[in-house]
Amino acid sequence: MTALLLKLLGARADDVARVADVALAFRSVVRPGWVILCLSAAAVAVWAVYRLSPVQLSRGRRWTLTVLRALFLALILMLLLQPVLALTIEGSVRRTLVLLLDGSASMQIKDVRMDPADQKRAAIARGVLDPTRGLTQPLDSGRARELAQLSRLDVLKSALRNHRLQLLARLAQHFDLEAYAFGQGLTPLAVDQAASSPGQHPTNAPGTETTAVGDWAWVDRLKADAPRTALGDALREVLNRKRGQPLAGVLVATDGANNSGSAPHDVAAVFRQEGVPIYAYGVGITSPRDVAVVNLFAPETTFVQEEMPLTVRVRSQGFVGQTIPLVLRLDGQQVAAQQVQLTADAEQVVPLRFTPTRPGEFTLQAALPAQPQETLTNNNAVSQRLRVIDAKIKVLLVDGAPRWEFRYLQAMLLRDRRVQLKCWLAEGSPSLASGEQSPYLERFPDQKDDLFNFDLVILGDVDPKVMTANRLDNLNELVSRFGGALVVVAGKRFTPHAYRRTALDRMLPVEFDVPSPEADREPVADRPIRLALTPAGRASPFLRLSDKDEENVGLWSQLPPVYWVARVLRAKPAAEVLLVDPEPAHSSRFGLMPVLALHQYGLGTVVYVGTDNTWRWRKNVGELYYRAVWGQLVQRAALPRLLGGARRTQLSSDRQNYVTGERIRVYARLYTAGFDPVQAPAVKAYYSLHEGSGLRTEVQLRPVPEQPGLYQGEFVAGEPGPYRFWVEQDPSTTLEFSVSEPKFEFGQTALNEPLLRDLATLTGGAYFREEDLYRLPDTIQAQTERVRLAIEVPVWSSPLYFLLLVGLATAEWLLRRRSDLK
Structure with a gap:
């Protein structure tokens, strides 16, 4: 009713909840006293006209006609005062809600759900259980076995597509949705067309496809293949992209892993300053059964017959009190071992020592055996290249x-x-x-x-x-x-x-x-x-x-x-x-x-x-x-x-061991036959796999300022394996390095619930699990800031005013016709 009235007055009525205050004001220079005097005179004249009318009228009809004519004249005279209504309108502005969905490799993890609560959460996400009845409802044991090892990505997709939950549809009723996948970077999945300015279209990243958010097919395109998770960087990038636009908040669906980029807590402080809440949906289980070799800390070069100390970081969950062997292997042969007593869901440092007996290039590996009902087994070993030299x-x-x-x-x-x-x-x-x-x-x-x-x-x-x-x-x-x-x-x-x-x-x-x-x-x-x-x-x-x-x-x-x-x-x-x-x-x-x-x-x-x-x-x-x-x-x-660095070609890199996707920085210090620094503007270099197709990749090396003869280049680590690098002018001198598959995503397999709760609390948002998801749209809507807007509506020029004039004149004319008045 309020919206209809405002439209009749000629005011915009989009998303108006209520009129909080109303006041009448006049914007004319004409004094109201003169208008009242004229109105009084007009009223007396109208009364006299109908009082002295030659046609016999009943008392009621005479007064009705008098009032209609007086009101009509009053509205005409009121035009001189230019009346306006000063309204205070309270309502909500339609805002954008950003969906930030975890596309990192840890979302591939198939959690072993031994706890009935975790089984029911998966059942709620799949639509097997009523999403409004929580974890108290029973779950058939057969269905529980079917859901015992769903991947985290499958759980997330199921929750988004759940026909009983209607999560996306309910959110889209109140907000303009924009969906992104995040891992190492931010990839657009879907953009609400209503949120785009006229004539503007979202720009997709190369190789990506973006559709309207109402087309839920984008959910199926979400993949879990990013080798790292930069949660803090993703949140910061969203804030940068949406700065200056009204945001209802950011909904993050993730397992809470963060192994790259900015600290999420630091970014959350910026969100709090900007007044943008973070709503977190935690995907995964908080207590998976898992053992992992997190890190192998050993020198990249050592000496023959020199005892080499090294440390291995081991993390365990769900195997408290058990003792398992940590084995150190050199090119597949065991060279050291130590029994490790697993502690209460914590990380521990295990020192090891071994003595190389021969020179050469080797693969050093620290490994733990796979355990029964372990969530993940491909994080049980870490390897690196080791060079052993026979010299002092x-x-x-x-x-x-x-x-x-x-x-x-x-x-x-x-x-x-x-x-x-x-x-x-x-x-x-x-x-x-x-x-x-x-x-x-x-x-x-x-x-x-x-x-x-x-x-x-x-x-x-x-x-x-x-x-x-x-x-x-x-x-x-x-x-x-x-x-x-x-x-x-x-x-x-x-x-x-x-x-x-x-x-x-x-x-x-x-x-x-x-x-x-x-x-x-x-x-x-x-x-x-x-x-x-x-x-x-x-x-x-x-x-x-x-x-x-x-x-x-x-x-x-x-x-x-x-x-x-x-x-x-x-x-x-x-x-x-x-x-x-x-x-x-x-x-x-x-x-x-x-x-x-x-x-x-x-x-x-x-x-x-x-x-x-x-x-x-x-x-x-x-x-x-x-x-x-x-x-x-x-x-x-x-x-x-x-290692032969006294030659005219010296090659080095910032490290000897890399993972796929990392940037490799190489240096070449080059001298002429007379040991004068090379002065070329650029130097061609190449790298290739030791055992591969034989294809080589070219790299351009550029001079380092103020260091004559020193050149630098960068390239991205490719598929796993041992590599060699050389410069065109001296193919006989090579640099050896190795690339392995990234395992950052599998060092921490538990849902990082404390981090997600902190992000929500720090920014004024909320944290959800599957049993709470049905409340998510209402929670976000309730926390969306309401807007109070003061506007002036010119009543004298509004459609309603015109309709009143026409209505009064028409009513008087019809009544005069019925009374046989001309």
Whole structure:
């Protein structure tokens, strides 16, 4: 009735629930008093006309005709006042509801439903049980067996198509629906045509088909094949696409897995600020029976007869108290095993050790046996490539005096069976080298042949008068032309500032502008400094203390502080900074001061360590972290030379093991026959499967700015298998890497109900399971914000006003005809 009245008044009445307030106003400059005076005079004149009429009229008819004529004249006179109705209308604006449906591989999981509640949820989704009666209704045992192993995708599709639930149809009555599938990205499935602007049409992604949302055939096109789930990124992308448009909310149907991209909780905070609620439908079961090998944390390269420690992360659910064997295999042969007692639905770290006996390229696999009634068995093993080499790293440790850093570093390297260590102290006695098995040298190796025999030189706090120009030039040649590595450890007396404008200054990855006062006096070292990881440091294999990023950052934040760092200005343009001094007082105009930095120098690597206090990391834990950092630093700096990196073509990648769909970044450092950097604008390279069709794929490598001879390229990891990569100018030098099938989706098989509940609570939405789905449309509609709109309706020019005028004139005319009045 309200909508009809508003239409007669000429106002838009779309989605109006009620009129909250009404007020009459006049918008004319004519004073109402004059109109009232005219109206009174007109009323008297009309009364006189009918009172003095020659035709005999009954009293009632005379008054009726008088009133009709007076009202007609009153409406005419009211036009002078231009009356308007000021209305406050309360209603709802038709909004868009985005359906975000999980299309990741974890939706393929066929949950083993042992709990009757889970069986009934599947039955509700399939339409076997009444969706309004919840989990108290009985379910036939035969039907329960049929539903025991439905995939999560089948459950979701069934719920959307359920004729008893009518979920999509009921939602479409109140909202403009837009449906998307998400995994690594966002794929449109269906768009409500009413939501599109006239003349505009949705743009489909390549290879996708989008239909109107009312055509429920799009439900059948939903697939579960994405190798990763980026729930946070998908939510953020929806918000970006719909920014500025009225949203009723986002309905997310998922198992809650999130293994890529933004943290969903961070995105939920943005949704709360924007006032967009998230409604979550959890698909799956919360307590599946499953064991999984989540991660294998092992070096990619090791040494023959060197015991290799590694860790395996194991997750279990539903097998509390059982003991099963964790087996480590090298190319299919068992090399280690350990019994694992499964805990209460938790993840545990299992340490393993084994000793390779021969060199070569191998596949290392950690595996758990399949268990009875296990939900998923293809997550029971993780593999990676392992290279075993038969060599030792030859290290020369040079320092001025036996300071604490020298002593602890020497002791650690002497115990490392991968290392063949020689030491020289500039201020030490030559008699140190007289012992039969002494690691000391009588003098610094001045002959090139002697110096070039080392893979790595660690240079400490040595007087530059001792490290003559000839010795520094030889070091320069060892690194730049023969692929050796140099680690420079700063000291309070000389290094690095005393080497300004020397060959070492050119080799270092850091710059210092003016001589430091530290060169003139003994520095004070009494304030603790907690070194901070940079983003590059968090990702660097040099500084890994844990296989988990969060744990690694946490361990670094807990390391004991150092009490002195050498002042430098900044890192050189091509250097990579891994650790910085976070003190603002020590920073320069270029930012925080670098403490650990490295760069490629010619064919080799130069590492700068800007403190001689790393030995303090041994506090309370012994060599645990000290050995981890220095061991990785020594091994990774020297390995390129051991693996043939001194050649004119050096190939490397950011990792050795990838999964399908990941981006592989490769580097090529190329030199001419005279060891001058290659200057070509682009370099052709190729990659192919070791055992395949023989087809090769071309990759264009581009120069890296400010690094002569260094080229970089990227490509996407293809089908699983071992690959090799080479550049066109040197096919004999190859880079080996492996690609495996992604298993991110199967590391966590349980429905992540806590995450979905959090997203709903944080944004003002709601969480649903199958037994609650019948309430979902009403819940969203009830929470949709209502709009109050103030409008003015010009009554004097409305259709209703015109109809009243015509109606009064017509009624008077008909009555006059019946009364024989002209």
